[in-house]
Amino acid sequence: MPDRLLLLDSASLYFRAFFGVPDQRASEDEPPTNALRGFLDMIATLVTAHRPTHLVACWDDDWRPQWRVDLVPTYKTHRLTEGSAVAEESPDGLTPQVPLIREALAAIGIARLGAPGFEADDVIGTLTARHRGVMPVDVVTGDRDLLQLVDDAHAIRVLYTGRGGVREPDLATQDLLREKYGVDTGEAYLEMSVLRGDTSDGLPGVKGIGDKTAAALIAQYGSLAGLRAAVDNGDPAIKGARRTNLEAASAYLDVAPTVVRVAPDAPVAQVDLALPRAVADPAALERLATDYGIENPVKRVLTALGLG
Template identity: 85%
Template sequence: MPLDDGRLPKLLLLDSASLYFRAFYGVPDQRKDESETPTNALRGFLDMIATLVTQHRPTHLVACWDDDWRPQWRGDLVPTYKTHRLTEGSATVEESPDDLTPQVPLIRDALAAVGIARVGVPDHEADDVIGTLTTRHLGVMPVDVVTGDRDLLQLVDDANAVRVLYTGKGGVREPDVATESMLREKYGVPTGEAYLEMSVLRGDTSDGLPGVRGIGDKTAAQLIEQYGSLAALRAAVESGDPAIKGARRTNLEAAADYLDVAPTVVRVVRDAPVPQVDLALPRQVADRLALDELAARYGIENPVSRLLTALGLG
């Protein structure tokens, strides 16, 4: 049903850390004095939101947050999960560039001052917030997920108007728009669920998931296509299907323990305890004084102005 301004409802979910890490590495550091607080990730993140709002015209927007970037329950299932990202000597702290760390609280403050919803959940990653909010809004409004993380391609669902705007190469201005036809064309799988199962077989070094030895993207997709699902493939291995032989059979059998738990680790949670909050775009700046002070103190007047203009609040 159209809103008062004629727009159809649309929910835009931001994988916040994915975007502000990209901004940090992609936006130049303009400081003249290293004693100043860096702001490149903050400026870039605000500009990204302005671009996304302008191009996609959502009516609802959420900055989804990693309250726990490596939940213990995932690490218990696959001990290598994200361990390469841990700060040396720590079991819980994510390694982060020194100049990015002080900017994360500023991003939080900016979102709060503007009035953009920011949602995180204890013991869950932003991916789980995204999965839960997507599930809640199936059939209610279209959902676009903005991320540089291929794991979230599992959410693609044409029937329920769920797309992923994947920022891998083109950034937020020219993302790869992931639909089921794109999954078929690029990865050889027909659905988001099939992509998930293919990714379990393939593994993901960026997340510390080993996958099955000798199985890459193409072979994983072929196996899921041939057998229909990971469960059916495993049943074929266990029943001695003669089509699975040699090193492939050996490697699949050797990976049995991994395959028992990896789908739970890779699959985003769809029913995390995400609080009920107002996800609509702000109709007015939530805290103009705080926003003005933040903009003046850190010299971010221009990106703040661009964001407010995009939101219709300028």
């Protein structure tokens, strides 16, 4: 079987699992497990469907890095817990499940990687850069920002879970970028998204510019740099409110590409990313499965990995 790397945007998936998988507790005195069960089932589904030889659960060691906030102070501000400058707002029932997900990954032997001062997106960007041209890479996420990594020439795809979930993700190649967003490459998608902005990340974008206009401007001028040069040089085609808004956004456009671009060189540890050949800690996995009643999801993961 040819090598293939599958990168999981872990928080994107376990948040989706938390909100999408029913809470089966008989009593609120029992610990919640729906995100844990759902996350394990997602791994089983993805491994079965896409047959990777290498797999990483990519982790947010820092979900809102200060270096990004320094550049765009509104970055993810709305996600902060009330009264906190660092803590991310998270549902009460999800918070205690995140350590259990970490324990399950460790016990099974699935690589989990983060990087100090960086987000999971940056871990994904770095691992993609390391393996570009070495093996095909599939990125699983519900975050459109990662569409910037799509690269047909190097067999880098994004399995976007926005509507269909992990069972029926949008398979993002450059054809999908053209059809859905009107841009030809992942780099063009990144530049379009800078212009458009992203309210979910606290990025204002340029006033009056949405998806279609942003894509058209990038296509017309070849790049964000080309568009900005045209503004600076007085291109008569850019006039009125559009010129005013682009000029007003100059300081934002100076820094936003750095904020939006996923890091290709985060300090991600060099470890073996191959699928586990044996369960790493059978006793810990059995204890976790028994204590939290997740025997079936664990069995499905082990079967998918060829360990069951």
